[in-house]
Amino acid sequence: MHTIDWLLIVVIPALVIWDGVRRGSQAKDLEGFLLAGRSVSWWAVGLSVMATQASAITMISIAGHGYEHGLRWLHAYLALPFAMVILCATVVPWFSKARVFTAYEYLEQRFDGTTRTLASVLFLVSRGLAVGTSLVAPAIVLELVVGIPRNIAIVMMGGLSAAYTVFGGNAAVIFTDVKQMTVMFLGIGVSLYVAVAGLPEGVSFGDALTLAGASRKLEAIHVAPDVRTVFADRYNLVAALVGGLFLFLGYFGADQSQVQRYLAGKNVDHSRASLLVSAFLKVPMQFAILLLGALIYVFYIFAPAPVFFRVDALEKAIPSAPAEVRAEWQDLQERFAVACAAREQAARALLAADESSEAQAAAVLRERNAEVAAIKRAANDLHRALTGAEGGDGDFIFPWFFLRELPVGLLGLVIAAIFVAAMSSLDAQLNSLATSSVMDLWVRFRDPPPPPHHVLRLSRWATFFWGAFATVSAFFVARLGQMIEAVNIIGSMFYGSLFGVFLLAWLCPRARGAVGWLALAGGFLCTMFTHFVINRRKVVIDGVEQWPVGFLWYNAIGCVGVILIGLLLAGRISGPRAAAPK
């Protein structure tokens, strides 16, 4: 790698970290540390909300998803504008008026202390389970680029993020996020440009879209053909709009890592406007990243690609494998070269086809794609058998592309973008995990309340603890398919129930006291039952094994479960209304 790339990789994250540490001067008191003094403008909070959601996984894993499955992941974001409007009209003014530090503090005012504690514990468990994944993706890149062992890379990234969050608190999180989002937008733009500019002569951007479309990579909207498929298929319009709506209501309305961003807004209008930034920018951003993946797929129709994008690990294991395995690998590579040549021929034939023969040429291209995919699956099986590693090569596609195709300077920019994206997601999680564990699980139980400077010091230590926890847990992150899906599955198991209890507070004034935590626990059990009992057996749809109830539905099930149980119990259980929070 060129010196300029190295400089960018070091200088960009260093500037971001320096800025974060510098913000420590604004974090002298508790409100300054936890909520940036409630003084931040809507645009900065808005970019921070986006950066918190967009981790390094967003760039690496979603681009890989776009390569393998096209635009279908976009379904998951279509409900976002609708969810944001609901949140702006409901929880944002509630939290703002209640002057809370955490979303769960509001639940104590509305229900009781147990509801607050349970909601906080559910948040800490769900966020704690996912926090490690933010570090794994950039660690993979570091390992590929400079050969630094993955675990050492994880320690570096986790340590740096924790360091500036400990010093600068929420102000550091928000203002580093602004810079991180800017670098990320640049990285996405540059990668898109290179993918298009790298197409062979005679193949235009329009041609690339034709090839991607014929290969079923541009299906942004997919309508399920029957009711069973609506529930089982993870990617269909109804599941996306209903399940996705509840997912975003839960994530932005009840996940402290997001709530804490917009609580830092100057006033309720700034908090509201910050959420609308995501409502307008998120879908185009995801579209750009997925399209990048689809364009990389077209790029590799014409450029040589490996059988398997994790080929480095496979090639390390091959020399010591038995002779028949080595022969199988050799055979796979030869068959792959032949299949790729045939696919390129089919692609060129499609581009040369007139309207009458276009459909047939597209069908031939899809057949050639299927042949290539079958060989890739065999390589994946071989990789799993030899190395024991789970998961395919989806997360390795984008790194493979930019390491080989980006020119000097731009490569450094994209790698820096991935690092800072990881930090921008992790810092907000550390900040919110620390806030919830200190405010909801410690301060609440202290009588008399501890002095603010004690709470501030403990919050810094808690941030440090969660940084260490994230780092250690990243070592053990299980790869449930691609990481982006794993994160969303874990989130979906918790968010619906968490948001449901806020919705219950609004819908049913009679629901008070213990009804809150009983309904919350009941809704969560409904989700657990769906995941561990109903989804124990898979169904086959279009030749693919799927859960009978797709994970996006968990959000709706949890939320509706909480509300139904809450309505049933309201008025029957009369718990004492909690005292005002300390």
Added chain:
Amino acid sequence: MAEARRPRWRALYAATLLYGVLSLIALWVFTRAYAI
């Protein structure tokens, strides 16, 4: 003050919802346009 601001927010919410619906329609058109 809050009362005076209310119509502006209502308009912004309506614009956001419209944007959501138009995104859906645009993506549906995009999907159809490149389906061969």
